[in-house]
Every structure is written in structure tokens, then in C-alpha cells.
Amino acid sequence: MSVKDAKVSERKNSPLSPFRHRIFLAVWVASLASNFGGLIQSVGAAWLMTSIGASADYVALVQASTTLPIMLFSLAAGAIADNFDRRKLMLAAQLFLLVVSIALTACTYFGLVTPWLLLAFTFLVGCGTAFNGPAWQSLVGEMVPRSELPAAIALNSMGFNIARSVGPAIGGMIVATIGAFAAFATNAFSYLGLIFVLARWRPVTPPRVLPPETLGAAMAAGLRYVAMSPKIGVVLLRGAIFGLAAIAIQALMPLVARDLISGGPFTYGLLLGSFGLGAVGGAFLSTRLRQALSLEALVRVSFVSFAVCAAIAGMSTTPFLTIPAMSIGGASWVLALSSFNATVQLSSPRWVVGRALALYQMATFGGMAFGSWIWGASAERFGTADALLISAIVLVAGAALGLRFPLPELKTVNLDPLNRWKEPSVAVDIRPHSGPVVITIEYVIREEDLVEFLSIMAERKRIRRRDGARHWTLLRDLENVNIWVERYHTPTWLEYIRHNQRITHADAVVGERLRALHQGPELPKVRRMLERPTGWIATHHIPPAREMADPLTDPVRSS
Known part of the structure; x- marks a missing residue:
């Protein structure tokens, strides 16, 4: 220097x-x-x-x-x-x-x-x-x-x-x-x-994309x-x-x-x-x-x-x-x-x-x-x-x-928004306050990677819940034991957008580690579903469907 x-x-x-x-x-x-x-x-x-x-x-x-x-x-x-x-x-x-x-x-x-x-x-x-x-x-x-x-x-x-x-x-x-x-x-x-x-x-403040x-x-x-x-x-x-x-x-x-x-x-x-x-x-x-x-x-x-x-x-x-x-x-x-x-x-x-x-x-x-x-x-x-x-x-x-509850060491981590997530196109004419929204993400994990996968998923659960996800669960397929499904809810579509826009560069490390463990031919499969009660169809008009982008080819790298 x-x-x-x-x-x-x-x-x-x-x-x-x-x-x-x-x-x-x-x-x-x-x-x-x-x-x-x-x-x-x-x-x-x-x-x-x-x-x-x-x-x-x-x-x-x-x-x-x-x-x-x-x-x-x-x-x-x-x-x-x-x-x-x-x-x-x-x-x-x-x-x-x-x-x-x-x-x-x-x-x-x-x-x-x-x-x-x-x-x-x-x-x-x-x-x-x-x-x-x-x-x-x-x-x-x-x-x-x-x-x-x-x-x-x-x-x-x-x-x-x-x-x-x-x-x-x-x-x-x-x-x-x-x-x-x-x-x-x-x-x-x-x-x-x-x-x-x-x-x-x-x-000079960046414009607010979402309502307060x-x-x-x-x-x-x-x-x-x-x-x-x-x-x-x-x-x-x-x-x-x-x-x-x-x-x-x-x-x-x-x-x-x-x-x-x-x-x-x-x-x-x-x-x-x-x-x-x-x-x-x-x-x-x-x-x-x-x-x-x-x-x-x-x-x-x-x-x-x-x-x-x-x-x-x-x-x-x-x-x-x-x-x-x-x-x-x-x-x-x-x-x-x-x-x-x-x-x-x-x-x-x-x-x-x-x-x-x-x-x-x-x-x-x-x-x-x-x-x-x-x-x-x-x-x-x-x-x-x-x-x-x-x-x-x-x-x-x-x-x-302090012997029982020590303070963490000061470390400057990148907590800036990742800004990689884009709102996906969907086939249903969904509105900001439509909900609840159910999200599932499917992973294919080898048996030898299971301990590491579950450890990462514990951190994933904390981050999801911290940023607004509800009812987070992790499911295992009983027929194909290599298939694991992460599932969580958000109250509305707007809250789903907020949840994903809160992902930081530091949080993205967890997603990258999960994708590295995933053994499927493509990215983990993401499904976004709108929850409806059983009597909803009889009392509500079904919104029209429109062409939806394939979630597997969606440029989104984090759900």
C-alpha cells in the first residue's frame, strides 16, 4: 500500500x-x-x-x-x-x-x-x-x-x-x-x-414500493x-x-x-x-x-x-x-x-x-x-x-x-436488502390483501447430507419466522425419503411480498447452502397457493386465470 x-x-x-x-x-x-x-x-x-x-x-x-x-x-x-x-x-x-x-x-x-x-x-x-x-x-x-x-x-x-x-x-x-x-x-x-x-x-430517500x-x-x-x-x-x-x-x-x-x-x-x-x-x-x-x-x-x-x-x-x-x-x-x-x-x-x-x-x-x-x-x-x-x-x-x-448471557462480538455483516426477488406472475387475479398464502419449497436431499440440511433448516426457520412467516413446518415424504418440503404461511399476498423483500445479503447465505445440498435436476420447486375454506366457492366468484410463468424457470433465486 x-x-x-x-x-x-x-x-x-x-x-x-x-x-x-x-x-x-x-x-x-x-x-x-x-x-x-x-x-x-x-x-x-x-x-x-x-x-x-x-x-x-x-x-x-x-x-x-x-x-x-x-x-x-x-x-x-x-x-x-x-x-x-x-x-x-x-x-x-x-x-x-x-x-x-x-x-x-x-x-x-x-x-x-x-x-x-x-x-x-x-x-x-x-x-x-x-x-x-x-x-x-x-x-x-x-x-x-x-x-x-x-x-x-x-x-x-x-x-x-x-x-x-x-x-x-x-x-x-x-x-x-x-x-x-x-x-x-x-x-x-x-x-x-x-x-x-x-x-x-x-x-434523497428511495421511493417506497409498498404501502406503509x-x-x-x-x-x-x-x-x-x-x-x-x-x-x-x-x-x-x-x-x-x-x-x-x-x-x-x-x-x-x-x-x-x-x-x-x-x-x-x-x-x-x-x-x-x-x-x-x-x-x-x-x-x-x-x-x-x-x-x-x-x-x-x-x-x-x-x-x-x-x-x-x-x-x-x-x-x-x-x-x-x-x-x-x-x-x-x-x-x-x-x-x-x-x-x-x-x-x-x-x-x-x-x-x-x-x-x-x-x-x-x-x-x-x-x-x-x-x-x-x-x-x-x-x-x-x-x-x-x-x-x-x-x-x-x-x-x-x-x-x-455475562458468564451466562455474554454479548456477541461486534461484526459488520451485510444487512442491505438482497433485492434479487421479483414478484412472480400468477394465474389467479390476486390482490394485495388476498390470503392466507401458503408457500411450499421442495428439496431433494441425500441421506449423507441430512444432518447438515436439518441444521441449516433450523436457521432457515428462525429467519422465516423473524421476517413474518407463520406456521413454518418441515415435511418428509413417506414414499421418497429424499424429498423434503418446507412449508409456511403469510396472512396476505402483500405480506408475502414484504417477507421476501426483507431478505438481506447475510440471509441469502442460508438459501445458497440449501441450494448446494439440493440434488434435483433444477432449482428447488416453489409452489404458491391461496388458502380457501371449503364453502368459499359457493359464496364467491372464482377469479379468472391467466398465463403463469413456470416457477422453475422464474429468475427468482430465493422464495
């Missing part, structure tokens, strides 16, 4: 390579400003709840009310993001957040805020975040090539944590000098830049895909446990500042700032650490390091110990969550990535919402220090869980 080629390769592999794409850079900068505002508002909300004399469980519920909507609405938001314009969805979410922030500013300025009203506003902020998250994260794949996706995810995490390292300290100063309403007003202004960038961006799925069907498809994807399932489990235990630090941080180290809003801001600064350091170190450690080892280290942070915060009575501990926690936080996020994105094709990310968010933020309530109640009953020590024990147990 020449020196010039080496430099080009280095630029492509650089952690900053996504910044070469102007729209990603513009949205990243605007999101950075919005993140500053959001963190400043978080400081204002948490300290306002503390200052109006609310109990410890109310203080912790500020965090819970922000994360609970993400658990409740993310799947619907992901389904909408996968079926409609992601940019418009993100723009609508930002406008909603702007209106909510303005209303919160006004209510705080005029002294109308009560604990329950503040929780209502933070819940609405969480709703906007729930609909913004899947759209924004899945939009990254439209801004940068898939090969640069991990770097783009790390940059997004770094941007948020740059804001975290400075924003809370600024928020603490604003609250201490002007008041909480000024923090909320600052956040309202911070949305304007991102709204402007999104309104001007006109991405209904919301219920799209949500069910997302649930089915994740349920039939073991790699993603492990991420959801580990993410939920990490969110449940690790949120104790953020939920109880105002009480740590006020009660354990006898500080005020500025001290609280410093703790949050130290947490964010550690997260920035973790983002910069993530690439090097992933080269030195396996993904599972990195996540276990993150669990244990966060447990150390929680234990020190619970036992320390001086900011000189608590502040460095928060830096350790911040680094562990970003290493764990960015690893989870990258694994989900690299394990999901574009047609379902929004829903997969939404389910990941639901699991992780659901753990955070439940954990915020648990740690708040624990702090109320046992004290803040004991609640943090209990969370540290849970984090260590979460690291040990």
Missing part, C-alpha cells in the same frame, strides 16, 4: 471520519447545543424539586418521569420512524419539546409549579424524547455509510457527554444566580438550531424480529439490568450533593459535570479499549467500574472523593451504553432498525425508570448512602450475569 493510500485508509478509519459528511456535522453541532439545553433543564428540574421541599422519592421521580415515556412510547415511535419520513418525525418531536419548554418556563416564572406539575412537564419532555430518539438514531444510517456507523454512534455519545461535562455546571450556576426558570428558558432556545437544520435538510404497515402490524413485526434475534435479545437484557442499577447515581445525585457532601446547586452541577467529563474520556478511549478487550470484557469492566463509583459516592463525605468517582461512573456509562447501541444497530437491517433501537431504549430506559423509583424509595427508607451501596451490589451481579 502506498503512503497516499495508507493516509486515505487512516482517514476512513478515523473516529472523526463521519464529520466528512456535512449533514451529519450540521446535525451533530445542532444536537450538541440541544443537549446543552436539555442538561441545563435537568439540573433546574431536579434542584427545583429539591428546593420546594419535596421528599426523596419525589426527587428521584424527576428522573423516572423523564425516562418512563421512553419505555412506554418508543416502540410506536420506532414503527413510525421505519414506515414514514424520519426527518419529519424528528422535526415534529423537536417542535413539541420547544412548546413544552416554553410552557414550563412560564409556569416556573409565575410561581405556579407544584411537585406534580413539575413531574407532568418532565413526563412530556420524556414523551418528546421518546419519539425523537428512534428517528434520530436510525437517521444516522442515512447520513453516513454503514462502515462509519460505529464511529458516528461514538461521536453522538461523545457529543452528549461533552454537553454533560459542562452543561450541568452551567445549569448549576444559572439556577444559583437567576433561578430554575432561566434554565428552562435556556433549554427552549437550544432547540431552535436543530429545528432550523432539520427544516432545511432534504435527504399499519401501526399495530409494524409494532408486531418489530417485536417479532427482536424476539427471533438472539443477539439483540441479550443486549436488551443486559441493557435493562445496567439501566436499573446504574441510574441510582443520577437519580440520587441531588441528594448526594445536598446530604452526603453538604453542597448546593453548584456542587450538584460539578458532580454532573465530572460525570460528563468522564464520559467524554470514555468515548475517546472506547476505540482503543475495544481493540484490547472483547465486547463482553469491556461491558463487564463497565459494570464493575460503575459499582466502584456508586460505592465511593455512598461512603464518601467529601467532594474530593465523590467528584473523581463520578468521572469513573461517566466513563463506564458511555462505554456500556455505546456498546449496547452499536450492537443493536449492526445487528438490524434498515427496514426494522428504528424498532430495534426503540425496543433497546424501552428495555434500558425502562430499567432506568423502574430503578429511579426503587432507589428513591430505598433512599427514603434506608438513606442515600445505603441505597447507593445496594446499587453497587446489583451492578456487580450484572457483570457476573
